[in-house]
Amino acid sequence: MTYLWLALAFIAAAVVAGVIFARQGARPGEARKHWKAVGLAFAALAVLTAVFDSVMIGMELFHYDASHILGLKIALAPIEDFAYPLAGAVALPGLWMWLTRKPNGSSSRSRPNLKGLVPQALLASRPVSWVNTAYPFAAAMLLTTRDIDWVLILCTFYFLIPYNLAMYGINDVFDYESDLKNPRKGGIEGALLQPRLHRPMLWLAAITNIPFLLVLAFAGGPAAWISLAVSAFAVVAYSVAGLRFKERPVLDSLTSSTHFVSPAVVGLALAGANVTSGLLILLASFFLWGMAAHAFGAVQDIEPDRQAGIGSIATVIGARRTVRLAVGLWLVAGLAMLAAPWPGPLAAIIAVPYIVNCAPYWNVADTTAARTNVAWRLFIWLNYGSGFLVTLIFILQWSLTS
Amino acid sequence: MGVLYLASLLLGISCMLLLDHRFRLFFWRDAKAAAIVTAVGVLFLLGWDLAGIGLGIFLRGEGTIATGLLLAPELPLEEPVFLLFLVLCTMVLYTGARRMLDLVPAKRSEKERETV
Structure with missing residues:
Protein backbone atom coordinates (compact mmCIF):
# COMPACT_ATOMS: atom_id res chain seq x y z
CA MET A 1 0.00 0.00 0.00
CA THR A 2 2.85 2.37 0.76
CA TYR A 3 3.79 2.57 -2.93
CA LEU A 4 0.21 3.52 -3.80
CA TRP A 5 0.21 6.43 -1.34
CA LEU A 6 3.61 7.57 -2.58
CA ALA A 7 2.40 7.37 -6.19
CA LEU A 8 -0.84 9.22 -5.41
CA ALA A 9 1.08 12.05 -3.73
CA PHE A 10 3.37 12.54 -6.71
CA ILE A 11 0.50 12.18 -9.21
CA ALA A 12 -1.46 14.80 -7.27
CA ALA A 13 1.49 17.19 -7.49
CA ALA A 14 1.83 16.44 -11.22
CA VAL A 15 -1.89 16.98 -11.89
CA VAL A 16 -1.94 20.29 -10.04
CA ALA A 17 1.14 21.47 -11.95
CA GLY A 18 -0.23 20.13 -15.27
CA VAL A 19 -3.60 21.86 -14.89
CA ILE A 20 -2.07 25.16 -13.82
CA PHE A 21 0.47 25.14 -16.65
CA ALA A 22 -2.22 24.22 -19.20
CA ARG A 23 -4.52 27.00 -17.97
CA GLN A 24 -1.72 29.55 -18.05
CA GLY A 25 -0.16 28.38 -21.27
CA ALA A 26 -3.04 27.49 -23.59
CA ARG A 27 -4.24 29.91 -26.21
CA PRO A 28 -8.06 30.05 -26.61
CA GLY A 29 -9.19 26.74 -28.11
CA GLU A 30 -5.84 25.10 -27.58
CA ALA A 31 -6.71 23.37 -24.30
CA ARG A 32 -8.85 20.63 -25.90
CA LYS A 33 -6.14 19.67 -28.33
CA HIS A 34 -3.61 19.71 -25.52
CA TRP A 35 -5.52 17.26 -23.32
CA LYS A 36 -6.33 15.05 -26.33
CA ALA A 37 -2.63 14.83 -27.14
CA VAL A 38 -1.84 14.16 -23.47
CA GLY A 39 -4.36 11.29 -23.58
CA LEU A 40 -2.83 9.84 -26.76
CA ALA A 41 0.70 10.13 -25.36
CA PHE A 42 -0.30 8.42 -22.12
CA ALA A 43 -2.13 5.63 -23.97
CA ALA A 44 1.00 4.90 -25.99
CA LEU A 45 3.20 5.14 -22.88
CA ALA A 46 0.91 2.75 -20.98
CA VAL A 47 1.28 0.11 -23.71
CA LEU A 48 5.06 0.60 -23.75
CA THR A 49 5.16 0.41 -19.95
CA ALA A 50 3.16 -2.84 -19.85
CA VAL A 51 5.56 -4.44 -22.32
CA PHE A 52 8.93 -3.07 -21.26
CA ASP A 53 8.31 -2.94 -17.51
CA SER A 54 7.49 -6.65 -17.71
CA VAL A 55 10.66 -7.30 -19.68
CA MET A 56 12.76 -5.31 -17.21
CA ILE A 57 11.24 -7.03 -14.17
CA GLY A 58 11.60 -10.38 -15.94
CA MET A 59 15.30 -9.71 -16.42
CA GLU A 60 15.58 -8.86 -12.73
CA LEU A 61 16.69 -5.27 -13.20
CA PHE A 62 14.65 -4.33 -10.13
CA HIS A 63 11.93 -5.64 -7.93
CA TYR A 64 9.57 -4.46 -5.25
CA ASP A 65 9.02 -5.24 -1.62
CA ALA A 66 5.80 -7.25 -1.98
CA SER A 67 4.35 -5.90 1.27
CA HIS A 68 4.35 -2.37 -0.13
CA ILE A 69 2.45 -2.92 -3.39
CA LEU A 70 -1.20 -3.66 -4.11
CA GLY A 71 -0.42 -6.85 -5.99
CA LEU A 72 -2.53 -5.89 -9.01
CA LYS A 73 -0.41 -6.47 -12.11
CA ILE A 74 -0.57 -6.05 -15.86
CA ALA A 75 1.69 -8.81 -17.14
CA LEU A 76 4.58 -8.53 -14.64
CA ALA A 77 4.22 -4.76 -14.14
CA PRO A 78 2.59 -3.70 -10.87
CA ILE A 79 -0.27 -1.27 -11.50
CA GLY A 94 1.74 21.46 -19.85
CA LEU A 95 5.09 22.89 -18.83
CA TRP A 96 6.24 22.66 -22.46
CA MET A 97 3.11 24.45 -23.73
CA TRP A 98 3.53 27.14 -21.10
CA LEU A 99 7.21 27.65 -21.94
CA THR A 100 6.64 27.77 -25.71
CA ARG A 101 3.39 29.74 -25.79
CA LYS A 102 3.24 32.45 -28.42
CA PRO A 103 2.46 36.03 -27.50
CA ASN A 104 -1.17 36.64 -28.37
CA GLY A 105 -1.64 40.08 -29.90
CA SER A 106 -5.22 40.74 -28.84
CA SER A 107 -5.00 39.03 -25.48
CA SER A 108 -3.32 40.64 -22.51
CA ARG A 109 -1.53 37.36 -21.89
CA SER A 110 1.86 37.71 -23.45
CA ARG A 111 5.09 35.86 -22.99
CA PRO A 112 6.75 37.37 -19.94
CA ASN A 113 10.31 38.50 -20.31
CA LEU A 114 12.09 36.14 -17.95
CA LYS A 115 15.51 37.42 -18.88
CA GLY A 116 17.69 37.73 -15.84
CA LEU A 117 15.34 35.89 -13.49
CA VAL A 118 17.74 33.17 -12.40
CA PRO A 119 20.83 35.39 -11.97
CA GLN A 120 18.71 37.94 -10.11
CA ALA A 121 17.17 35.25 -7.92
CA LEU A 122 20.58 33.82 -7.06
CA LEU A 123 21.95 37.27 -6.31
CA ALA A 124 18.90 38.08 -4.21
CA SER A 125 19.32 34.87 -2.21
CA ARG A 126 22.58 36.23 -0.64
CA PRO A 127 25.00 33.39 -1.54
CA VAL A 128 27.38 34.64 1.16
CA SER A 129 24.78 33.54 3.73
CA TRP A 130 23.67 30.23 2.18
CA VAL A 131 25.80 28.26 4.57
CA ASN A 132 24.05 29.85 7.56
CA THR A 133 20.93 27.76 6.97
CA ALA A 134 22.52 24.63 5.48
CA TYR A 135 25.11 24.27 8.24
CA PRO A 136 22.71 24.13 11.23
CA PHE A 137 20.68 21.47 9.43
CA ALA A 138 23.61 19.31 8.32
CA ALA A 139 25.40 19.57 11.66
CA ALA A 140 22.29 18.69 13.68
CA MET A 141 21.43 15.70 11.51
CA LEU A 142 24.95 14.35 11.02
CA LEU A 143 25.82 14.55 14.71
CA THR A 144 22.66 12.61 15.53
CA THR A 145 22.72 9.89 12.88
CA ARG A 146 26.53 9.79 12.35
CA ASP A 147 25.77 8.71 8.83
CA ILE A 148 25.57 10.42 5.45
CA ASP A 149 22.42 9.26 3.65
CA TRP A 150 20.25 10.63 0.85
CA VAL A 151 18.00 12.56 3.24
CA LEU A 152 21.02 14.40 4.63
CA ILE A 153 22.35 15.26 1.16
CA LEU A 154 18.98 16.26 -0.30
CA CYS A 155 17.96 18.37 2.70
CA THR A 156 21.35 20.05 3.02
CA PHE A 157 21.02 21.12 -0.60
CA TYR A 158 17.47 22.29 0.14
CA PHE A 159 18.58 24.50 3.04
CA LEU A 160 21.60 25.69 1.06
CA ILE A 161 19.84 27.08 -2.03
CA PRO A 162 16.06 26.64 -2.53
CA TYR A 163 15.27 27.70 1.05
CA ASN A 164 17.28 30.91 0.69
CA LEU A 165 15.83 31.49 -2.77
CA ALA A 166 12.34 31.45 -1.24
CA MET A 167 13.24 33.45 1.84
CA TYR A 168 14.91 36.34 0.05
CA GLY A 169 12.93 36.08 -3.20
CA ILE A 170 9.60 36.50 -1.40
CA ASN A 171 11.17 39.24 0.72
CA ASP A 172 12.35 41.26 -2.28
CA VAL A 173 8.98 40.96 -4.05
CA PHE A 174 6.96 42.21 -1.09
CA ASP A 175 9.49 44.84 -0.01
CA TYR A 176 8.92 46.39 -3.41
CA GLU A 177 5.24 46.83 -2.58
CA SER A 178 6.02 48.50 0.73
CA ASP A 179 8.66 50.72 -0.87
CA LEU A 180 6.16 51.88 -3.50
CA LYS A 181 3.75 53.01 -0.80
CA ASN A 182 6.58 54.97 0.79
CA PRO A 183 8.15 57.07 -1.96
CA ARG A 184 10.60 58.61 0.53
CA LYS A 185 12.34 55.27 0.83
CA GLY A 186 13.44 55.46 -2.76
CA GLY A 187 10.23 54.60 -4.61
CA ILE A 188 10.68 52.63 -7.78
CA GLU A 189 14.39 53.38 -8.12
CA GLY A 190 15.16 52.17 -4.64
CA ALA A 191 13.64 48.77 -5.16
CA LEU A 192 15.75 45.74 -5.95
CA LEU A 193 13.52 43.62 -8.11
CA GLN A 194 11.77 44.75 -11.27
CA PRO A 195 7.99 44.24 -11.18
CA ARG A 196 8.00 42.08 -14.33
CA LEU A 197 9.99 39.51 -12.36
CA HIS A 198 7.72 39.50 -9.30
CA ARG A 199 5.33 36.72 -10.35
CA PRO A 200 8.08 34.58 -11.90
CA MET A 201 10.12 34.99 -8.71
CA LEU A 202 7.25 33.73 -6.55
CA TRP A 203 6.74 30.83 -8.96
CA LEU A 204 10.43 30.04 -8.82
CA ALA A 205 10.28 30.01 -5.02
CA ALA A 206 7.29 27.67 -5.10
CA ILE A 207 8.61 25.17 -7.64
CA THR A 208 12.07 25.00 -6.08
CA ASN A 209 10.69 24.49 -2.55
CA ILE A 210 7.47 22.50 -2.60
CA PRO A 211 8.90 19.27 -4.11
CA PHE A 212 11.70 19.23 -1.52
CA LEU A 213 9.24 19.84 1.32
CA LEU A 214 7.02 16.99 0.10
CA VAL A 215 9.91 14.54 -0.22
CA LEU A 216 11.29 15.50 3.19
CA ALA A 217 7.87 15.21 4.77
CA PHE A 218 7.75 11.67 3.37
CA ALA A 219 11.15 10.89 4.82
CA GLY A 220 10.19 11.94 8.34
CA GLY A 221 7.46 11.54 10.91
CA PRO A 222 5.13 14.04 12.62
CA ALA A 223 8.04 15.85 14.32
CA ALA A 224 9.58 16.54 10.90
CA TRP A 225 6.21 17.65 9.47
CA ILE A 226 5.72 20.17 12.27
CA SER A 227 9.26 21.55 12.11
CA LEU A 228 9.16 21.79 8.29
CA ALA A 229 5.79 23.55 8.49
CA VAL A 230 7.07 26.03 11.08
CA SER A 231 10.19 26.63 9.01
CA ALA A 232 8.24 27.21 5.77
CA PHE A 233 5.69 29.40 7.55
CA ALA A 234 8.44 31.58 9.04
CA VAL A 235 9.97 32.03 5.57
CA VAL A 236 6.67 33.18 4.07
CA ALA A 237 5.26 35.10 7.04
CA TYR A 238 8.36 37.23 7.47
CA SER A 239 7.68 39.36 4.41
CA VAL A 240 4.46 38.34 2.60
CA ALA A 241 1.78 41.04 2.30
CA GLY A 242 -0.80 40.83 5.09
CA LEU A 243 1.52 39.10 7.57
CA ARG A 244 4.75 41.13 7.24
CA PHE A 245 6.23 39.81 10.52
CA LYS A 246 9.36 41.80 9.66
CA GLU A 247 7.43 44.99 10.42
CA ARG A 248 6.08 43.78 13.76
CA PRO A 249 8.49 44.64 16.58
CA VAL A 250 9.79 41.63 18.59
CA LEU A 251 7.95 39.22 16.26
CA ASP A 252 10.48 40.34 13.62
CA SER A 253 13.45 39.13 15.67
CA LEU A 254 11.67 35.93 16.71
CA THR A 255 10.83 35.07 13.08
CA SER A 256 14.28 35.93 11.81
CA SER A 257 15.91 33.70 14.41
CA THR A 258 13.48 30.91 13.47
CA HIS A 259 14.88 31.10 9.93
CA PHE A 260 18.23 29.86 11.22
CA VAL A 261 17.24 27.64 14.14
CA SER A 262 14.41 25.76 12.39
CA PRO A 263 16.76 24.00 9.92
CA ALA A 264 18.59 22.55 12.93
CA VAL A 265 15.29 21.43 14.45
CA VAL A 266 14.30 19.83 11.12
CA GLY A 267 17.64 17.99 11.13
CA LEU A 268 17.06 16.69 14.66
CA ALA A 269 13.49 15.68 13.80
CA LEU A 270 14.50 13.82 10.62
CA ALA A 271 17.27 12.08 12.56
CA GLY A 272 14.92 11.14 15.39
CA ALA A 273 17.10 12.75 18.06
CA ASN A 274 16.41 12.27 21.76
CA VAL A 275 15.43 15.51 23.45
CA THR A 276 17.99 16.14 26.19
CA SER A 277 18.54 19.17 28.39
CA GLY A 278 21.90 19.76 26.70
CA LEU A 279 20.22 19.87 23.30
CA LEU A 280 17.53 22.27 24.51
CA ILE A 281 20.18 24.59 25.99
CA LEU A 282 22.07 24.54 22.68
CA LEU A 283 18.94 25.37 20.66
CA ALA A 284 17.81 28.08 23.09
CA SER A 285 21.27 29.62 23.01
CA PHE A 286 21.31 29.55 19.20
CA PHE A 287 17.85 31.12 19.15
CA LEU A 288 18.95 33.98 21.44
CA TRP A 289 22.00 34.49 19.24
CA GLY A 290 19.72 34.74 16.20
CA MET A 291 17.41 37.26 17.87
CA ALA A 292 20.39 39.40 18.90
CA ALA A 293 21.75 39.27 15.36
CA HIS A 294 18.45 40.43 13.88
CA ALA A 295 17.89 43.17 16.46
CA PHE A 296 21.40 44.55 15.99
CA GLY A 297 20.98 44.44 12.21
CA ALA A 298 17.81 46.53 12.48
CA VAL A 299 19.61 49.38 14.28
CA GLN A 300 21.41 50.64 11.17
CA ASP A 301 18.05 51.05 9.36
CA ILE A 302 16.27 53.03 12.07
CA GLU A 303 16.24 56.33 10.16
CA PRO A 304 15.12 55.05 6.73
CA ASP A 305 12.59 52.71 8.35
CA ARG A 306 11.05 55.52 10.41
CA GLN A 307 10.89 57.81 7.38
CA ALA A 308 9.10 55.07 5.49
CA GLY A 309 6.78 54.36 8.41
CA ILE A 310 8.05 50.80 8.77
CA GLY A 311 8.21 49.33 12.25
CA SER A 312 10.99 47.14 13.62
CA ILE A 313 12.25 46.20 17.04
CA ALA A 314 14.81 49.02 16.74
CA THR A 315 12.37 51.75 15.67
CA VAL A 316 10.14 50.93 18.63
CA ILE A 317 12.61 50.67 21.49
CA GLY A 318 15.29 52.94 19.98
CA ALA A 319 18.88 52.40 18.89
CA ARG A 320 20.52 52.48 22.29
CA ARG A 321 18.21 50.02 23.96
CA THR A 322 18.28 47.69 20.93
CA VAL A 323 22.08 47.56 20.97
CA ARG A 324 22.03 46.89 24.69
CA LEU A 325 19.37 44.23 24.22
CA ALA A 326 21.50 42.53 21.55
CA VAL A 327 24.57 42.58 23.78
CA GLY A 328 22.45 41.20 26.63
CA LEU A 329 21.04 38.40 24.45
CA TRP A 330 24.50 37.40 23.27
CA LEU A 331 25.70 37.42 26.88
CA VAL A 332 22.82 35.18 28.00
CA ALA A 333 23.40 32.89 25.00
CA GLY A 334 27.05 32.52 25.99
CA LEU A 335 26.31 32.01 29.69
CA ALA A 336 23.63 29.43 28.86
CA MET A 337 26.22 27.34 27.04
CA LEU A 338 28.21 27.10 30.29
CA ALA A 339 25.33 25.00 31.64
CA ALA A 340 25.47 22.55 28.73
CA PRO A 341 27.31 19.24 29.10
CA TRP A 342 30.97 19.13 28.01
CA PRO A 343 32.21 20.22 25.45
CA GLY A 344 29.25 22.67 25.23
CA PRO A 345 30.78 25.23 27.65
CA LEU A 346 33.60 25.83 25.17
CA ALA A 347 31.01 27.47 22.89
CA ALA A 348 30.49 30.23 25.47
CA ILE A 349 33.65 31.88 24.13
CA ILE A 350 31.91 32.44 20.78
CA ALA A 351 29.70 35.12 22.35
CA VAL A 352 32.74 37.26 23.20
CA PRO A 353 33.65 38.61 19.74
CA TYR A 354 30.00 39.54 19.07
CA ILE A 355 29.80 41.47 22.34
CA VAL A 356 33.15 43.17 21.68
CA ASN A 357 32.05 44.09 18.15
CA CYS A 358 28.81 45.61 19.41
CA ALA A 359 29.87 47.16 22.72
CA PRO A 360 31.35 50.38 21.22
CA TYR A 361 27.77 51.30 20.26
CA TRP A 362 26.50 50.90 23.84
CA ASN A 363 25.57 54.60 23.93
CA VAL A 364 24.59 55.03 20.27
CA ALA A 365 21.79 57.50 19.55
CA ASP A 366 19.03 57.14 16.97
CA THR A 367 20.69 59.86 14.90
CA THR A 368 24.02 58.03 14.79
CA ALA A 369 22.50 54.56 14.41
CA ALA A 370 23.59 54.33 10.77
CA ARG A 371 27.19 54.06 11.96
CA THR A 372 26.52 50.57 13.34
CA ASN A 373 26.73 49.44 9.70
CA VAL A 374 30.50 49.15 10.23
CA ALA A 375 29.94 46.58 12.98
CA TRP A 376 27.26 44.88 10.93
CA ARG A 377 29.60 44.25 8.04
CA LEU A 378 32.17 42.81 10.45
CA PHE A 379 29.39 40.70 12.00
CA ILE A 380 28.84 38.86 8.69
CA TRP A 381 32.50 37.76 8.73
CA LEU A 382 32.47 36.97 12.44
CA ASN A 383 29.89 34.31 11.59
CA TYR A 384 32.47 32.46 9.54
CA GLY A 385 34.88 32.45 12.48
CA SER A 386 32.09 31.25 14.78
CA GLY A 387 31.20 28.51 12.32
CA PHE A 388 34.82 27.40 12.42
CA LEU A 389 34.87 27.25 16.23
CA VAL A 390 31.49 25.49 16.35
CA THR A 391 32.81 22.90 13.89
CA LEU A 392 35.87 22.24 16.05
CA ILE A 393 33.64 21.77 19.10
CA PHE A 394 31.38 19.41 17.15
CA ILE A 395 34.41 17.35 16.08
CA LEU A 396 35.53 17.18 19.71
CA GLN A 397 32.02 16.13 20.76
CA TRP A 398 32.04 13.46 18.01
CA SER A 399 35.37 12.02 19.10
CA LEU A 400 34.33 12.05 22.78
CA THR A 401 31.12 10.13 22.12
CA SER A 402 32.19 7.60 19.52
CA MET B 1 28.93 -6.52 -15.05
CA GLY B 2 26.77 -5.99 -18.11
CA VAL B 3 26.21 -2.97 -20.24
CA LEU B 4 23.22 -4.31 -22.19
CA TYR B 5 20.64 -2.32 -20.24
CA LEU B 6 22.63 0.92 -20.34
CA ALA B 7 23.34 0.43 -24.05
CA SER B 8 19.64 -0.20 -24.78
CA LEU B 9 18.69 2.96 -22.93
CA LEU B 10 21.24 5.04 -24.82
CA LEU B 11 20.01 3.51 -28.08
CA GLY B 12 16.42 4.39 -27.11
CA ILE B 13 17.46 7.97 -26.30
CA SER B 14 19.23 8.24 -29.66
CA CYS B 15 16.09 7.05 -31.45
CA MET B 16 13.96 9.63 -29.65
CA LEU B 17 16.41 12.37 -30.59
CA LEU B 18 16.39 11.19 -34.22
CA LEU B 19 12.58 11.44 -34.29
CA ASP B 20 12.87 14.84 -32.63
CA HIS B 21 15.39 15.96 -35.25
CA ARG B 22 13.43 14.57 -38.21
CA PHE B 23 10.11 16.18 -37.24
CA ARG B 24 11.45 19.23 -35.33
CA LEU B 25 9.37 18.30 -32.31
CA PHE B 26 11.12 19.14 -29.06
CA PHE B 27 14.79 20.10 -28.75
CA TRP B 28 14.87 21.03 -32.43
CA ARG B 29 11.89 23.34 -31.99
CA ASP B 30 12.79 25.23 -28.80
CA ALA B 31 16.02 23.97 -27.28
CA LYS B 32 15.82 26.13 -24.15
CA ALA B 33 12.26 25.18 -23.27
CA ALA B 34 13.02 21.51 -24.05
CA ALA B 35 16.05 21.60 -21.76
CA ILE B 36 13.94 23.04 -18.93
CA VAL B 37 11.17 20.45 -19.41
CA THR B 38 13.75 17.63 -19.50
CA ALA B 39 15.56 18.84 -16.38
CA VAL B 40 12.33 19.36 -14.43
CA GLY B 41 10.99 15.97 -15.51
CA VAL B 42 14.13 14.03 -14.64
CA LEU B 43 14.54 15.77 -11.27
CA PHE B 44 10.88 15.25 -10.38
CA LEU B 45 11.01 11.54 -11.19
CA LEU B 46 14.38 11.16 -9.46
CA GLY B 47 12.89 12.73 -6.32
CA TRP B 48 10.10 10.17 -6.56
CA ASP B 49 12.68 7.37 -6.86
CA LEU B 50 14.56 8.63 -3.83
CA ALA B 51 11.36 8.84 -1.81
CA GLY B 52 10.50 5.26 -2.81
CA ILE B 53 13.99 4.06 -1.93
CA GLY B 54 13.84 5.92 1.38
CA LEU B 55 10.55 4.20 2.21
CA GLY B 56 12.04 0.81 1.34
CA ILE B 57 9.68 0.14 -1.61
CA PHE B 58 12.12 0.13 -4.53
CA LEU B 59 14.82 -2.49 -4.49
CA ARG B 60 17.57 -2.86 -7.05
CA GLY B 61 17.73 -6.18 -8.83
CA GLU B 62 20.77 -8.34 -9.31
CA GLY B 63 20.18 -8.69 -13.06
CA THR B 64 23.26 -9.58 -15.09
CA ILE B 65 22.54 -7.07 -17.87
CA ALA B 66 23.06 -4.06 -15.55
CA THR B 67 26.43 -2.51 -14.69
CA GLY B 68 25.83 -2.85 -10.96
CA LEU B 69 27.28 0.62 -10.36
CA LEU B 70 25.33 2.55 -7.73
CA LEU B 71 24.88 6.31 -7.44
CA ALA B 72 23.29 5.90 -3.98
CA PRO B 73 21.91 2.94 -2.03
CA GLU B 74 19.47 1.06 -4.32
CA LEU B 75 19.90 3.72 -7.04
CA PRO B 76 21.77 2.25 -10.02
CA LEU B 77 23.68 4.31 -12.55
CA GLU B 78 21.08 3.41 -15.19
CA GLU B 79 18.14 4.96 -13.35
CA PRO B 80 18.62 8.64 -14.29
CA VAL B 81 19.35 7.50 -17.86
CA PHE B 82 16.09 5.59 -17.88
CA LEU B 83 14.23 8.64 -16.54
CA LEU B 84 15.80 10.78 -19.26
CA PHE B 85 14.56 8.28 -21.83
CA LEU B 86 11.07 8.27 -20.28
CA VAL B 87 10.85 12.07 -20.37
CA LEU B 88 12.08 12.25 -23.99
CA CYS B 89 9.68 9.49 -25.03
CA THR B 90 6.78 11.28 -23.30
CA MET B 91 7.55 14.58 -24.96
CA VAL B 92 8.11 13.10 -28.43
CA LEU B 93 4.78 11.27 -28.12
CA TYR B 94 2.99 14.41 -26.94
CA THR B 95 4.47 16.81 -29.49
CA GLY B 96 3.95 14.18 -32.18
CA ALA B 97 0.31 13.75 -31.16
CA ARG B 98 -0.16 17.52 -31.23
CA ARG B 99 1.32 17.63 -34.72
CA MET B 100 -1.11 14.97 -35.94
CA LEU B 101 -4.10 16.64 -34.28
CA ASP B 102 -3.14 19.90 -35.99
CA LEU B 103 -3.17 18.14 -39.37
CA VAL B 104 -6.68 16.69 -38.97
CA PRO B 105 -8.78 19.89 -39.17
CA ALA B 106 -6.58 21.19 -41.98
CA LYS B 107 -7.46 18.16 -44.10
CA ARG B 108 -11.12 18.50 -43.19
CA SER B 109 -11.28 22.11 -44.32
CA GLU B 110 -9.54 21.21 -47.55
CA LYS B 111 -12.20 18.59 -48.21
CA GLU B 112 -14.92 21.10 -47.45
CA ARG B 113 -13.41 23.47 -49.95
CA GLU B 114 -13.38 20.74 -52.57
CA THR B 115 -17.04 19.87 -52.06
CA VAL B 116 -18.35 23.42 -51.95
Missing part, protein backbone atom coordinates in the same frame (compact mmCIF):
# COMPACT_ATOMS: atom_id res chain seq x y z
CA GLU A 80 1.56 1.42 -9.51
CA ASP A 81 4.34 1.51 -12.13
CA PHE A 82 1.94 3.22 -14.53
CA ALA A 83 2.06 6.20 -12.19
CA TYR A 84 5.42 7.39 -13.57
CA PRO A 85 4.29 7.78 -17.19
CA LEU A 86 0.95 9.17 -16.01
CA ALA A 87 2.57 11.89 -13.92
CA GLY A 88 5.04 12.69 -16.69
CA ALA A 89 2.36 12.83 -19.39
CA VAL A 90 0.06 15.05 -17.29
CA ALA A 91 2.63 17.58 -16.10
CA LEU A 92 5.46 17.88 -18.63
CA PRO A 93 3.48 18.71 -21.83
